[in-house]
Amino acid sequence: MAFALTPEREQQVEDVLTRYPERRAALLPILWLCQRQNGWISPDVVKYVAERLELSTSIVKGVVTFYTMFFDEPVGENVVWVCRTLSCDLRGGKAIQERLESKLGCKAGHSSSDGKFTLLKAECLAACGQAPMVQINDHYYENLDLELLDRIIDTHAAKGAEAAAAEFSTFASFHAPTDGDAGSRSSVSSAPPPPSREAVRVATQPPPPADEKGDES
Amino acid sequence: MSAPTKPLLTARYGISESWKLANAERTGAYRIAREALTSRKPADLKDEVKKANIRGRGGAGFPAGVKWGFLNKQEGEEIYLVINADESEPGTFKDRSIMDLDPHRLIEGAIISCFAIDAHVAYIYVRGELAVSIGRLEQAIADARQAGYLGERPFGIDHAIEVYVHSGAGAYICGEETALLNSLEGRRGEPRLKPPFPAVKGAFGMPTIVNNVETIASVPDIVDMGGDAWSSLSRLPLDGGVRIYGVSGHVKNPGLYEAPVGITMRELIEDYAGGMLGDRPLKAVIPGGSSTPVLDPRRKVDAPAEAHPLHKWHGQSEIDVPMGVDTYRALGTMLGTCCAIVMDDTVNMVEACRNLMRFYKHESCGQCTPCREGCGWLVDVLDNLCEGRGKVADVALLVNISNNMMGNTICAFADGTAMPMLGMVQKFREEFMEAAARDVPEGVRHDESVLAMVEGRA
Structure with missing residues (x-):
């Protein structure tokens, strides 16, 4: 059956088209909408997008294959990207990948046999200060150790992606020493980063206590 | 040398739900x-x-x-x-x-x-x-x-x-x-x-x-x-203001820090990031993103001539030069994004270099031949060096490939690959020669020093 977006997403397409002076500029946003609905960019999706934007299918396909986040083959229910670039590797990225491989029962680049997970190696995900980290679907999970990683994957398997994200996912973290507001839990990386919970410190605060410091000057 | 009286860029970071x-x-x-x-x-x-x-x-x-x-x-x-x-x-x-x-x-x-x-x-x-x-x-x-x-x-x-x-x-x-x-x-x-x-x-x-x-x-x-x-919040001329510095790798407190332009790398590591993880010695630091050539704290600034822009720091370690666009260019590297990757003495530089070159191989858009092929070759040669198939001539080959990538492409990607590659070979040549002679042993893989932490043994 030919691919079509839901009426709600069609409305989003109309909105996106108003943002650019050229129709073609909506290509990436529309591909994103399609992938969110379909899980991957199938040949039917390519055909649909090409017709919608009055482009040839080869142009659409050429764009799809250029970007690593567009899948041109089906993937598992959850996509796990494990960062293996230098900052993560310096803090154990390789061990994280190996644990994922044994836990999911598949090598990087493959899917688990139950189709629940696809494991992929990622190049730098720009979370270097919170290394090692993985991205699962839309969310980052940072300051990992093997025990925390196990809990995240187990929660995904048992309670689903949303529950795991609510409990463990992180965004750019900041821990103000005086922030006692429990309601802002999500503003603090949920995993206590080894060895300090503070991800951002501003220069105007006094330098860290002398006992923490290898004073050389 | 005045510090700002209050944080600017990060002023709202500590506020509850600051994004609303x-x-x-x-x-x-x-x-x-x-x-x-x-x-x-x-x-x-x-x-x-x-x-x-x-x-x-x-x-x-x-x-x-x-x-x-x-x-x-x-x-x-x-x-x-x-x-x-x-x-x-x-x-x-x-x-x-x-x-x-x-x-x-x-x-x-x-x-x-x-x-x-x-x-x-x-x-x-x-x-x-x-x-x-x-x-x-x-x-x-x-x-x-x-x-x-x-x-x-x-x-x-x-x-x-x-x-x-x-x-x-x-x-x-x-x-x-x-x-x-x-x-x-x-x-x-x-x-x-x-x-x-x-x-x-x-x-x-x-x-x-x-x-x-x-x-x-x-x-x-x-x-x-x-x-x-x-x-004038900056410590340097013609390079103004404050900026957000990042530190990752082998430091006690990796993260982001707002500070004036012109602090030194030593200050960033020691004062802001809390010093080296496990108090091990600093071996190398990539100053501002992977495309910026590596700094070696053992190396001294060589600027005896008074007219040299770095004369003031003549004889001091590379990491004691203020971090600015122009000062770092004079030092033979680049300031880049001001986000440093810090490596301690357990890191094998050939292995670290292979990691980064894999990144460039994956990310080259493939339009220009010197970049598309060059990035791949660099990884192949580094794979050989790391896995015991290397030859002494491979070290010169890395330099040769890099030189043929520089300046021969549409954008700066190839230069951003070749420059850090050349910097690595120039500053840590002995490690590349050693790898050519007898590979990189498993025991000195670059994440070995923190493995215990990730595994919960530390």
């Missing part, structure tokens, strides 16, 4: 934009940015005020502002914090910048992985629009401004400004030949300014304090 409009406004968000749009002239605002001496925060360090000055709008043309949030240079993780924790500062900067350069539309190109940041930004834009700060008449004045988020889809090269423009236009993210430069012919064939997130987020403070005052 009401919380941001309680601490002054949009006050500066309102004043700028209702009571100041675009030319004055441009002038402040020029006087601020702000060097582009995306890595190249080009003065933003000078870039703005290249605009020369012709009849029938429309100017676009494009904000580069495709942060993906290994080691760099600062822009995400602005989008996640203070999106309204970025939007306020975009409003003032649009008004100053006579643009009506700003696109924020965010890397596709950052779904959370994209959601935050979109919500923040909707709220700002609702409040009357964006739209047909922002703050009631007759200068329409819209800000849109455009999501990338996973490609480091889209951080190169012309590749980004192609990606914005719905094409493969392949860099364009320059000239014409974007300021003449950019997005949709129109004059376009492409600035980094942090650059635009600095604009409100610049126009509020005045360019001269903001510039």
Whole structure:
């Protein structure tokens, strides 16, 4: 059956088209909408997008294959990207990948046999200060150790992606020493980063206590 | 040598739910934009940015005020502002914090910048992985629009401004400004030949300014304090203000730190990041993203001539030179994004180098042969060296391949690959020779020193 977006997403397409002076500029946003609905960019999706934007299918396909986040083959229910670039590797990225491989029962680049997970190696995900980290679907999970990683994957398997994200996912973290507001839990990386919970410190605060410091000057 | 009296860029980071409009406004968000749009002239605002001496925060360090000055709008043309949030240079993780924790500062900067350069539309190109940041930004834009700060008449004045988020889809090269423009236009993210430069012919064939997130987020403070005052927060001339430094790798407190331009790498590691993890010795530091040649703390600055820009630091360690665009260029490296990757003495540099070259091999867009083939060859040679199949001649081969990549391609990607490669061989030659003689043993893999921590044994 030919691919079509839901009426709600069609409305989003109309909105996106108003943002650019050229129709073609909506290509990436529309591909994103399609992938969110379909899980991957199938040949039917390519055909649909090409017709919608009055482009040839080869142009659409050429764009799809250029970007690593567009899948041109089906993937598992959850996509796990494990960062293996230098900052993560310096803090154990390789061990994280190996644990994922044994836990999911598949090598990087493959899917688990139950189709629940696809494991992929990622190049730098720009979370270097919170290394090692993985991205699962839309969310980052940072300051990992093997025990925390196990809990995240187990929660995904048992309670689903949303529950795991609510409990463990992180965004750019900041821990103000005086922030006692429990309601802002999500503003603090949920995993206590080894060895300090503070991800951002501003220069105007006094330098860290002398006992923490290898004073050389 | 004065430190700023209060944090600027990160001022709202500690506030509970700082990304929400009401919380941001309680601490002054949009006050500066309102004043700028209702009571100041675009030319004055441009002038402040020029006087601020702000060097582009995306890595190249080009003065933003000078870039703005290249605009020369012709009849029938429309100017676009494009904000580069495709942060993906290994080691760099600062822009995400602005989008996640203070999106309204970025939007306020975009409003003032649009008004100053006579643009009506700003696109924020965010890397596709950052779904959370994209959601935050979109919500923040909707709220700002609702409040009357964006739209047909922002703050009631007759200068329409819209800000849109455009999501990338996973490609480091889209951080190169012309590749980004192609990606914005719905094409493969392949860099364009320059000239014409974007300021003449950019997005949709129109004059376009492409600035980094942090650059635009600095604009409100610049126009509020005045360019001269903001510039003088820096410890260096012609390289103004404060910036967000990042530290990752083998330090006690990896993370982001706001500080004046011109602190030293030693200060960043010792004072801000709490020193080396496990108090092990510092072996090497990549100063500002993986494309910037590595620093070796054992090496001394060699600038005996008084006219040399680094003469003041003659005889001191490389890591004691203030971090600035010009000082680091004189040192033979680059300041880049000011996000350092710190490595202790357990790291094997050949292995670290292989890791980074794999990144470049994966990310080369493939348009130019020297880059596409060169990146692959570098990885092949490094694989051989690491796995016991290397020859002594391979070390010279790495240099040869790198030299053939430099300056022979459309964009700076190949240079950004070859320069750090050459820096590694130049500064840690003995390790490459040793690897050629007897591979890199498993026991000195670069993550060995923290494995215990990840495994919960520490």
